[in-house]
Amino acid sequence: MLTFLVITVLLFILMRLTPGDPLQRLAGDRQVSAEEAAALRQRFGIDQPIATQFRAFVTGALAGDLGVSIEHYPMPVSTLLVSRLPASLLLGGTVLLLTFGFGIALGVLQAVHRGRRLDRWLTRASLTLYAMPSFWLGLVLAWYFGIRLHLLPVAQMHDPLLGADASWLVRVGDVVRHLILPAVTLTAVSIAAVMHYQRTALLEVLRLDFVLAARARGLPERQVLWRHAWRNALFPVVGLFGLWLPILVSGSVFVEQVFNWPGLGHLAADAVSARDYPVILGTAMLVSAQVLLGGVLADLAYYTLDPRVRHA
Amino acid sequence: MTALLEVEDLRITFATRSGTSHPVDGVSFSVARGELLALVGESGCGKSLTALALLRLIPPPGQIVPGSAIRLEGTDVLALGAAELRSIRGRRIGMIFQDPMTSLNPVFTVADQISESVRAHQRVSKSAARVRALELLQEVGIPDPVERLDNYPHQMSGGMRQRVMIAIALASEPELLIADEPTTALDVTVQAQILELLDRLRAARGMAILLITHDLGIVAGRADRVAVMYAGRLVEEATTAELFARPSHPYTKGLLASVPRITGAVTRLQPIAGTVPAPTAWPAGCRFHPRCPASLPRCADDDPPALAVGDSHRMRCWLAASGPS
């Protein structure tokens, strides 16, 4: 909680710290009449001391009011955020599932085949993908699978031409098809970290005595690997979940832009071009809250999985 | 009486950066049913590796050299397939390790781990296995076994964890229990308790025990026979009484002399001169000769075979050829 307060302060300061007439920035290129200028000033509280501004902002934020968008005036920022949230969650959730699901599986595979060709090639492939800019990979995949092979759609979340009478199943399928390319892009550039963590963790655990003891009892190798070794090698990967969220969120800004996916990342990117500060601030806060939540979830996971943490 | 376990000319090699290492280099011994054989030696002599070899648990890049033989009541352990090997591990031969904290899985309860062992080799239901786990906890002398069933390893003391390990090992009624330094990580008082427990279990179940240790002190009065290991080989082997009464190999004598005694006159401790050689470069001739206070000229060139010294008492030393010292 305290961390969140710090974040809010930071973000607020950053915004107000920037040089130039705030009103000028707020109005952008549009012509503003004197009344509009006064109204804007009053609305955004610019003519008040910083402390008052900040207090107003915080009290407003706690009540769910994050101000009003400039670009989409007078739509409230919170409404905008909420409208984009489902798409972001869908993409983000899918990517997390894929990244950690495949990342863990491949990491285990690497550990088991340590030093052999499969291990080395998986490392090389994942490192190469990790080095690619997500937006570039997205473009390449879009070009190849969408345009060249005409297999998958490359824009937005669903087909705008789909009739209103289309069945529920068709709709879901449509969204899934649109989800594939952006999700695969984001997963590809992130998976290296999970694979590496899992591999390292499992290799360390496999060296421990209780693994040898389990084998000595005649347990099947699969049981030794998964029930005994992997169960103990999960912990660093759980920790990674908390660390990874900020990076995932950042990556989504680019990928959503490339694929025109209507999520928070795309909103933030557009808002920057339009100099829509309330929206940028709002997205930054929401996204930070998500990150903090992720950390809490990771802690909860530790608590559930590790009895030593439970009894500490 | 046919031996339960027979080991013949066991050799283990490791490929290391500084050349091939031969940590176990021709070890032969046997264990009879219900017998307690103590395998004694300093760290680095190869005794733990010998124990692991019995269950074919040598970690790579270690390898058992072809020509070695390990027979469990006639069955060649080294020729077994994976499934048959698993049926021996835990079922006919059980093993307990030195450090009970790291030998138990920290995320599973005691009941889980014992039941898993029970169900590994017998078709029983989970509840039946849990009942069996409780019985085993009682058998190994854990107080309040019902509560302890759902404890995690980190909630128990070292001595109790070792008892749990023994319980796990006993779950499938093994005929031979390998105990690799079972008391080294424990307090002295607890050590005695664990050793008594092992004695009791041996008597009650007719189970043979291969006790591996560096501490000659715990061997007296408990083991039926003792084998002393040095530099990858057995240098002396005898019944316990015989070994303590008439230690013959200079290394054995050195070991006994370096054990501090509470009773008797206080004299200076006699360490054995020199250090243990590296397994990549065993000395030529008799491996102990560089440190031996009684070495003869031929010891530097000729490696002594196992020679008889008395009734069921053998040693690898040229002094045996010239008569007992």
Added chain:
Amino acid sequence: MTGSLWRLLLRALTSPSGRLGAIVIALLTLFVFVAPWLLPDPSAMPDLLAGALPPGAGHPFGTDQLNRDVLSRVVSGGQISLSVAGLAVLLAVTLGALVGGLAGFYGGWLDSALMRLVDGALAIPRLFLLLLLVAVWEQMPLGALVLVLGATGWFATSRIVRGEVLRLRSAEFVLAATALGAGPGRIILRHLLPNVAGPLLVAATLGVGDVILLEAGLSYLGIGVRPPTPSWGSMILDARPLLTTAPWTSIFPGLAIAITVLAVNLFGDALRGALDPRSA
């Protein structure tokens, strides 16, 4: 200090992937800064009517829609991207060392306050911090971009440095130095910093890869390096409408980024391995 750093570098070069990374970095840097003398002048008037040409004679990477040689643009873009990344990382590492060193050395409320700040800042995805800061400028000068990139990248480094300083603060050689009358400045400079030089170098190297990707991303969004200054990211942005007709205009800049970041990461990993032999 330089002695132990040299040893670290040499040890990193013993691993094959470290060598590969180092060689590619060296070649790339050399090429990007030397090649302009060898290549045709990129600002020479292109034949606008010719449009985008595929890779062929005279244009190994083809030309873009304004018939500019892609290879030359990749090289110029490389100069910008590498310079920006290098300077930004230098700034970030310096800031991180400063803050972390002060926090670890003085402790107390300064430490708590600074670390709370760092905790908060780390929860905000770096890109969003950048977006906030960048959105202010209509025309963002390159120096401001470097500043902003550096100012958002010191948080994790400060934690590392603080940890090391805490660890060493009560070490005997520090006590000895204090007993001999050394002041805090001297202790920090001569005794504590040399010990963090290794982890700092690792953090810096790995940080370069991150910054290159971030700068490219910002340029792709149109808010990083602005035209007419070339940058790999903005080249990809310009190439978007040509995706189907002239894919080479997107592929080569992207490849340049990927190869550079991969090389930097490989070398950085090798450095990390050299620093802590147990982590492999």
